[in-house]
Amino acid sequence: MDITSLREKAKKVEKETLLFFKRIKKSRLRELDDTIHALHEEVFDETDCLACANCCRTLGPRLTDRDIERIGSALRLKPQEVVARYLRVDEDKDYVFKEMPCPFLCADNYCSIYENRPKACREYPHTNRKKFYQIHALTVKNAETCPAVYEILERMKVIND
Numbered sequence: 527m528d529i530t531s532l533r534e535k536a537k538k539v540e541k542e543t544l545l546f547f548k549r550i551k552k553s554r555l556r557e558l559d560d561t562i563h564a565l566h567e568e569v570f571d572e573t574d575c576l577a578c579a580n581c582c583r584t585l586g587p588r589l590t591d592r593d594i595e596r597i598g599s600a601l602r603l604k605p606q607e608v609v610a611r612y613l614r615v616d617e618d619k620d621y622v623f624k625e626m627p628c629p630f631l632c633a634d635n636y637c638s639i640y641e642n643r644p645k646a647c648r649e650y651p652h653t654n655r656k657k658f659y660q661i662h663a664l665t666v667k668n669a670e671t672c673p674a675v676y677e678i679l680e681r682m683k684v685i686n687d
Contacts, residue, residue: 529578529580529673532580532669532670532671532673532676533670533671535676536666536669536670536676537670539679539680540666540669542683543666543669543679543683544663544666546682546683546686547662547663547666550686555659555662556657556659558658558659558662558682558686559656559657559658559659561682561685561686562653562654562658562678562682563653563654563658565653565678565681565682565685566653566654566678567654568681569674569677569678569681570674573673573674573677575635575674576634576635576636577635578635578672578673579627579631579635580671580672580673581647581650581651581671581672582627582628582631582635582637582647583626583627583628583631584626584627584671585626585650585671586616586622586623586626586628587622587623587644587646587647587650588616588618588620588621588622588644588646589613589620589621589622589623589644589646590621590644590645591605592645593621593644593645593646594608594609594613594621596642596644597612597639597642597644599642600639600641600642601639609621612624612629630643650668650672651665651668651671651672651674651675652664652665652668653665653674653675653678665678665679666679
């Protein structure tokens with residue numbers, strides 16, 4: 527999928543996708559976990575994240591104190607040095623990267639701190655999360671950034687219509 531047109535494509539089907547979730551009663555939303563997890567496996571088996579890395583270019587994760595410690599350990603820096611070099615405090619008083627793309631994203635789209643990456647990065651795009659129904663609106667938003675999420679949602683609508 528062409529990453530430059532992804533946001534536009536996702537925006538075009540956003541209302542339809544939100545209506546899809548609205549039509550499903552809350553009790554049935556819980557049943558979606560098995561479906562979404564199966565689709566997550568299917569789509570990510572077909573997806574090469576290293577060919578894209580759009581999430582690493584555009585989404586700034588919130589970093590916890592534990593994330594900062596882990597990054598510091600990987601880089602052999604004290605946590606306050608990690609904060610000074612790479613982070614800023616955002617409007618919600620959370621630590622985020624000073625700039626995007628992620629300072630640890632390499633030219634080949636590999637992450638230089640992959641084993642020590644922030645929790646938010648480890649969990650993204652959340653389509654394999656338990657209780658998916660609690661974050662379905664976030665997933666609709668993530669479809670603007672992640673081609674795999676877009677594909678998962680499109681397949682889910684076909685299966686459940």
